[in-house]
Structures are given as C-alpha cells and as structure tokens.
Amino acid sequence: MEVKIGVQHAPREIVLESDLSAEELERIVSAALTGSEPLLSLTDTKGRRVMVPSDRLSYVDLGEPNVRKVGFGAL
Template sequence: MDVELGIQNVARPVNFTTEQSADEVSKAISNAVTQGEPIDLVDDKDRHIMVPAGALGYAIVGSETKHAVGFGAL
C-alpha cells in the first residue's frame, strides 16, 4: 500500500509503503485527527512514521494492487 502524507509548511510530501490495508491506514489517520493525537503509521521496513495530526495537510492512500514490472507494448 502506497501512502503519501502532505504536511503543512513542508515543501515535500512524506511517501512510504506499508503492509497495512487501506482501511487500517484511513482509520488510523481519521482517529488521530479527530482525537488530536499524532498519526502513527508503520512502513514496510518496520519504521514508525509519526506526524502531528494538526500539521496534516492531506493524505493519499494508494491502491493495494502490485504494479507490473517490465516493459509492455503500447
């Protein structure tokens, strides 16, 4: 699952891949924002990505499908 977090007053978004499902990521972000707690997500390398909920500008939760590797004909 690809995730992109936009943080207020930061030029570059935070991009990472996680083993969590789209529902788990969305629920974690939603709960953190409504409760005013830090967003705490774990990437596929077992690192914690923590963002203050008040600093979140946007979140894009990608698809769970794996992308094909290689060259294809157009």
C-alpha cells in the same frame, strides 16, 4: 499500499509503503484528523516508523496496493 502524507509548512510530502489494508489505514488517519489521537503514527514495510502531529496534517493520500508486474506482458 502507498501512503502520501502532506505536512503543513513542509516543501515535500512523506511517501511510504504500508502492509496495512485500506480500511485499517483509513481508521488510523480518521482518528488523527478528528483529534482523538495527537499523532499520526505509521510503520512502513521496512519497519521504520513515521510520526506526524495531527494538527500539522494537510492531506493523506491512500493509493492502490502495489502489484509488481514481471516479464514482457507488463509493458
């Protein structure tokens, strides 16, 4: 699933692919936004870890799961 994270005072958003379900990601993001967690910490599909201080979050966009289409039918 594609996750886009907006950070205050940063010109670009953070974009990563996650293997977590939408429900798991929503639970993690909600904990960060309510203040119960000091950091939003996510790991992408390549094993890289992204950590953003909760008080610096502008928005978090949880996209649709990516389904790769192969062949001429994908057009």
